Amino acid sequence: xxxxxxxxxxxxxxxxxxxxxxxxxxxxxxxxxxxxxxxxxxxxxxxxxxxxxxxxxxxxxxxxxxxxxxxxxxxxxxxxxxxxxxxxxxxxxxxxxxxxxxxxxxxxxxxxxxxxxxxxxxxxxxxxxxxxxxxxxxxxxxxxxxxxxxxxxxxxxxxxxxxxxxxxxxxxxxxxxxxxxxxxxxxxxxxxxxxxxxxxxxxxxxxxxxxxxx
Ligand code: PRP
Numbered sequence: 001x002x003x004x005x006x007x008x009x010x011x012x013x014x015x016x017x018x019x020x021x022x023x024x025x026x027x028x029x030x031x032x033x034x035x036x037x038x039x040x041x042x043x044x045x046x047x048x049x050x051x052x053x054x055x056x057x058x059x060x061x062x063x064x065x066x067x068x069x070x071x072x073x074x075x076x077x078x079x080x081x082x083x084x085x086x087x088x089x090x091x092x093x094x095x096x097x098x099x100x101x102x103x104x105x106x107x108x109x110x111x112x113x114x115x116x117x118x119x120x121x122x123x124x125x126x127x128x129x130x131x132x133x134x135x136x137x138x139x140x141x142x143x144x145x146x147x148x149x150x151x152x153x154x155x156x157x158x159x160x161x162x163x164x165x166x167x168x169x170x171x172x173x174x175x176x177x178x179x180x181x182x183x184x185x186x187x188x189x190x191x192x193x194x195x196x197x198x199x200x201x202x203x204x205x206x207x208x209x210x211x212x213x214x
Contacts, residue, residue, distance in 0.1 A: 004050045010070035012058035019095045020074045027209040071195035077185040091189040094214045100182040104160035118159040121152030128162035
């Protein structure tokens with residue numbers, strides 16, 4: 001009987017999880033039952049490797065990892081920054097590349113240069129606050145939204161937004177522009193701090209295998 005402990009992975013649901021599984025396949029880690037799109041199962045096991053995988057909402061991934069319910073998480077850098085959990089970020093997986101930006105109509109650019117008290121709509125209040133308060137030293141009012149952030153400056157809820165830009169087409173189709181860049185983003189692997197010590201050999205091997213195919 002294999003009594004090796006399971007190494008548990010929390011994957012951010014959706015495209016991130018699909019890309020992660022593709023990458024894992026390249027290093028010989030497969031999970032057939034997870035590929036079944038119709039399944040309502042939440043947890044999947046690779047018995048031979050003693051790996052367990054589950055899908056979670058992106059913002060919950062760092063939570064599972066911090067508490068040790070998952071040893072390893074795959075999640076966007078945006079979520080890592082926003083959640084601010086005590087976890088180790090160990091690897092940039094190189095996919096899901098995009099940028100966190102301050103965006104708005106062209107004429108809002110001026111408002112960013114004179115420390116005006118403006119309103120910033122965002123799904124990422126911590127990232128926005130850190131950027132305006134600690135980097136720009138500009139006092140702003142942050143308005144938390146849950147999606148379709150580009151609407152805010154169009155309907156007059158805010159002057160600018162702090163949001164993810166990938167291709168830039170959402171901005172373009174709504175007459176908005178990137179005014180400033182906050183930081184680059186991509187998918188990252190995160191590790192629980194205790195797991196990193198207790199399962200160091202398996203985790204280090206996983207990281208070095210992944211580095212070869214990234
Ligand atoms: C994200 C982001 C932008 C868009 C950027 O939204 O918030 O709206 O994608 O992509 P683009 O630069 O390629 O156009 P998402 O589709 O995740 O939905 P949301 O608006 O509900 O956050």
